Amino acid sequence: MCGIFAYLNYNVNRERRYILQVLFNGLRRLEYRGYDSAGIAIDSDPKPAPQASSASASDSDPPPIVFRQEGNIESLVKSVYQDVAKLELNLEASFSTHAGLAHTRWATHGEPAPRNSHPQSSGPGNEFLVVHNGVITNYEVLKETLIRHGFIFESDTDTEVIPKLAKYVYDKANEAADGQVVTFSQVVLEVMRHLEGAYALIFKSSHYPNELIACKRGSPLLLGVKEMTENKENGSAFDDNKTLSKDGGPKELFLSSDANAVIEHTKKVLVIEDGEVVHLKEGGVYILKFENDKGERVASPTKIASVRRALSVLEMEVQQINKGHYEHYMQKEINEQPESLTTTMRGRLILRGSSKSKSVLLGGLKDHLKTIRRSRRILFIGCGTSYNAALAARPILEELTGIPVTMEIASDLLDRQGPIYREDTAVFVSQSGETHDTLVALQYALDNGALCVGITNTVGSAIARNTHCGVHINAGAEIGVASTKAYTSQIVVMAMLALAIGGDTLSNQARREAIIDGLFDLPNKVREVLKLDQEMKDLAKLLSAEQSLLVFGRGYNYATALEGALKVKEVALMHSEGILAGEMKHGPLALVDETLPIVVIATRDACFSKQQSVIQQLIARRGRLVVMCSKGDASSVSPSETVRVIEVPQVEDCLQPVINVVPLQLLAYHLTVLRGFNVDQPRNLAKSVTTQ
Known part of the structure; x- marks a missing residue:
C-alpha cells in the first residue's frame, strides 16, 4: 500500500530545488495508493571526491538529510522548505550525480507519526536509509538480536530493522574484510537473507554515495530509464556487467512502486522481478537474482547469479494520470x-465475411481454450471489487460453457486451504495485478497443478507474469482508490471469456450473437446512463445525512448490489450493505421501516417478477425505497407514489450489471462530496493492497 519513489541523476546537472520537485511530484503521483505520512531523503552539500579508491567510513560523504511528516504530501512540502531554510541549505546547489528517496506510508506497525515515517534510518548519521512497502514478518526476532548488539530503536515500525541490520552487516563485513572492499550489493544480499515476509525496498547509504539498490519480494517495483541522448534510447538491454550506455552517458533513473510516477519522465521501464537486486551505480544498472525456497529465505549464496533483462515500453500517456x-x-x-x-x-469482437458472422478473439487465451473447455470446474478468485465483477459474470459463464463455476474470496480460500485440482481452471481477477492475497492464492493454485488465468489491468504485473495465460482489460490508468472503470471492463472481459470458451455451437448461436451485438452497443448505453448524473446528485442530497443504506439485487444484479454498497461504504463512509433479495425474508426484512433507505435493482431479466414481489413486500412494511428499473417500467415496479424510481437503458441481461452499477457509482461519488470526505483517498484504504 505504501508508495515508493526514488530519483537518481547521473552526469546530469540538477539543482537541489529541481531534485526536491521531482521527489515531491513522484509522491503526488502515488497519493491514490493511500497513505497517512510521507518523507524524503536528499544529500547534504556536495563534498569533493575522495582520493582513495576504497569506500571507508572516512571517505563517506556527509550524511543524507531526512525529512518526515505526518499528514499529506503538501504538509511534507511545507515542512521541508521550512527546514531547508533553518538548515541554510542552498536550493541552487548543483549536483551532477545525486540519489534521492521518497515515500508515502500507510500505517501497519505504529501510528502515523514522523518517527514511524520513511525513510527509516540505521541510526545517528543516517549511514543506511531504507524505504519499504510490505511487511517484515520476522522483524521482532531481528529487533531483539540487534538490541542485544547495542542498537537503539526509535520507531514502532517493522522497517527500522532493515537499515540497522544493513549497518550491522556492513560493520561486521569491514571488520573481517582484511582491506578488501565490501560492496553495497553484498551488504543488501546479506540483509535479504535474514528477511521474511513481503517487501519492496530501496537502500541508500553514505558509504556508497550516489548509489541506490532496489529489491523486491511480493510487492511491486519498477525502474524507469531516461537516457539524455536520443541514440541511446533504442534497443537497450543490460546485465550485471553491462551498463545501459557503453560510454556511461548522462541519464536519469527512477524507481517506483507504480508506473504513474514514472510516465511523465520516461516510457522505458524494467519491471523488477521477485528475488532481483537492482544496483544503480556510476550510470550502470547491475542486476543480481537469487533463487529462494518458497519465498522465505535465500538458501545459499551460490544460488545468486547475474541476469540479463531488456527494457519494455509503457503503453500509457501522461494525460491518463x-x-x-x-x-x-x-x-x-x-x-x-x-x-x-x-x-x-x-480488436476482440470480430465481424467476419459478407455474412458478418460474429466471434470473439482473446489472443492471450487462444492456445489454452481446449484445456479450459475440458476443465472439471472454473474457479474465480479475487478480492473486493474484482470478486464482485467475477460474481456478475458467473451466470453467463455457466450458461454458455456448461462448466461449473465456483467463486472464491482469495483470503478465505487460503484460510480454508480449499481443494484445487489439476483438472481445474483458476481465474485470478485483480485490477492492479499485485493484490497480496490473490497472489498467494495464485501460488497455491500453481502448486496444486491448476491451469491459471489472469485478468488484470496492469501489463507486467505479478499476476500477469505468473499465470499461464490471461487477458489484459485495457481500462487505462485508474487513479481513484474506488474502482469504477476497471470494474465494468472486468465484467466485459469475463463476458467475452464466456463467449470464447463456449465456442460456436448451434444451440447457443442466437444468444451469442445477441450478446456480441450488445457489447458493440454497450459504450453508447453507458453514455446514456451517465446523463443521470444530476438525478443521482439530487438523490445524494436526500441521503447524505443518513447512517445506513441497503441495496437489494438478484441474479445478475446480486453482484451489482454488493458493488454499489461497497462503493458507498468505501468513499462516502456510510454503512451500506448489498443483500441477495432472495434472502430478504431470512433476516434482512427485520431492518425495514419508514426511515431506512433501500435501493432495489429491478431491471428486466429472469428475476424481474421476483423483484416486483420484493418491492411490494417492502412497500407493505413502509420501506423507504429507491427502485432502479428499465426504461418504461416505472409504472409496473412502483405501485406507490412514495417510491423514487431511476430508469436505466435496457441491454442483454448478462451486460445489465455494467449499466446498473453506473448510477450507484455516481451516487457514491456525490454522497462523498456532500459529506465532505476525500473522494480519491478514502480513510484507511489504499488502491493496491499488497500486504495482508
Whole structure:
C-alpha cells in the first residue's frame, strides 16, 4: 500500500530545488495508493571526491538529510522548505550525480507519526536509509538480536530493522574484510537473507554515495530509464556487467512502486522481478537474482547469479494520470467508462465475411481454450471489487460453457486451504495485478497443478507474469482508490471469456450473437446512463445525512448490489450493505421501516417478477425505497407514489450489471462530496493492497 519513489541523476546537472520537485511530484503521483505520512531523503552539500579508491567510513560523504511528516504530501512540502531554510541549505546547489528517496506510508506497525515515517534510518548519521512497502514478518526476532548488539530503536515500525541490520552487516563485513572492499550489493544480499515476509525496498547509504539498490519480494517495483541522448534510447538491454550506455552517458533513473510516477519522465521501464537486486551505480544498472525456497529465505549464496533483462515500453500517456477538467479522479473515471469499454473490446469482437458472422478473439487465451473447455470446474478468485465483477459474470459463464463455476474470496480460500485440482481452471481477477492475497492464492493454485488465468489491468504485473495465460482489460490508468472503470471492463472481459470458451455451437448461436451485438452497443448505453448524473446528485442530497443504506439485487444484479454498497461504504463512509433479495425474508426484512433507505435493482431479466414481489413486500412494511428499473417500467415496479424510481437503458441481461452499477457509482461519488470526505483517498484504504 505504501508508495515508493526514488530519483537518481547521473552526469546530469540538477539543482537541489529541481531534485526536491521531482521527489515531491513522484509522491503526488502515488497519493491514490493511500497513505497517512510521507518523507524524503536528499544529500547534504556536495563534498569533493575522495582520493582513495576504497569506500571507508572516512571517505563517506556527509550524511543524507531526512525529512518526515505526518499528514499529506503538501504538509511534507511545507515542512521541508521550512527546514531547508533553518538548515541554510542552498536550493541552487548543483549536483551532477545525486540519489534521492521518497515515500508515502500507510500505517501497519505504529501510528502515523514522523518517527514511524520513511525513510527509516540505521541510526545517528543516517549511514543506511531504507524505504519499504510490505511487511517484515520476522522483524521482532531481528529487533531483539540487534538490541542485544547495542542498537537503539526509535520507531514502532517493522522497517527500522532493515537499515540497522544493513549497518550491522556492513560493520561486521569491514571488520573481517582484511582491506578488501565490501560492496553495497553484498551488504543488501546479506540483509535479504535474514528477511521474511513481503517487501519492496530501496537502500541508500553514505558509504556508497550516489548509489541506490532496489529489491523486491511480493510487492511491486519498477525502474524507469531516461537516457539524455536520443541514440541511446533504442534497443537497450543490460546485465550485471553491462551498463545501459557503453560510454556511461548522462541519464536519469527512477524507481517506483507504480508506473504513474514514472510516465511523465520516461516510457522505458524494467519491471523488477521477485528475488532481483537492482544496483544503480556510476550510470550502470547491475542486476543480481537469487533463487529462494518458497519465498522465505535465500538458501545459499551460490544460488545468486547475474541476469540479463531488456527494457519494455509503457503503453500509457501522461494525460491518463491527470484529472483534466474533472474535480476528482473518481468522477473522471466514472465518465471515462464509454471509452474504457471501447478500448477493452477493441480488436476482440470480430465481424467476419459478407455474412458478418460474429466471434470473439482473446489472443492471450487462444492456445489454452481446449484445456479450459475440458476443465472439471472454473474457479474465480479475487478480492473486493474484482470478486464482485467475477460474481456478475458467473451466470453467463455457466450458461454458455456448461462448466461449473465456483467463486472464491482469495483470503478465505487460503484460510480454508480449499481443494484445487489439476483438472481445474483458476481465474485470478485483480485490477492492479499485485493484490497480496490473490497472489498467494495464485501460488497455491500453481502448486496444486491448476491451469491459471489472469485478468488484470496492469501489463507486467505479478499476476500477469505468473499465470499461464490471461487477458489484459485495457481500462487505462485508474487513479481513484474506488474502482469504477476497471470494474465494468472486468465484467466485459469475463463476458467475452464466456463467449470464447463456449465456442460456436448451434444451440447457443442466437444468444451469442445477441450478446456480441450488445457489447458493440454497450459504450453508447453507458453514455446514456451517465446523463443521470444530476438525478443521482439530487438523490445524494436526500441521503447524505443518513447512517445506513441497503441495496437489494438478484441474479445478475446480486453482484451489482454488493458493488454499489461497497462503493458507498468505501468513499462516502456510510454503512451500506448489498443483500441477495432472495434472502430478504431470512433476516434482512427485520431492518425495514419508514426511515431506512433501500435501493432495489429491478431491471428486466429472469428475476424481474421476483423483484416486483420484493418491492411490494417492502412497500407493505413502509420501506423507504429507491427502485432502479428499465426504461418504461416505472409504472409496473412502483405501485406507490412514495417510491423514487431511476430508469436505466435496457441491454442483454448478462451486460445489465455494467449499466446498473453506473448510477450507484455516481451516487457514491456525490454522497462523498456532500459529506465532505476525500473522494480519491478514502480513510484507511489504499488502491493496491499488497500486504495482508
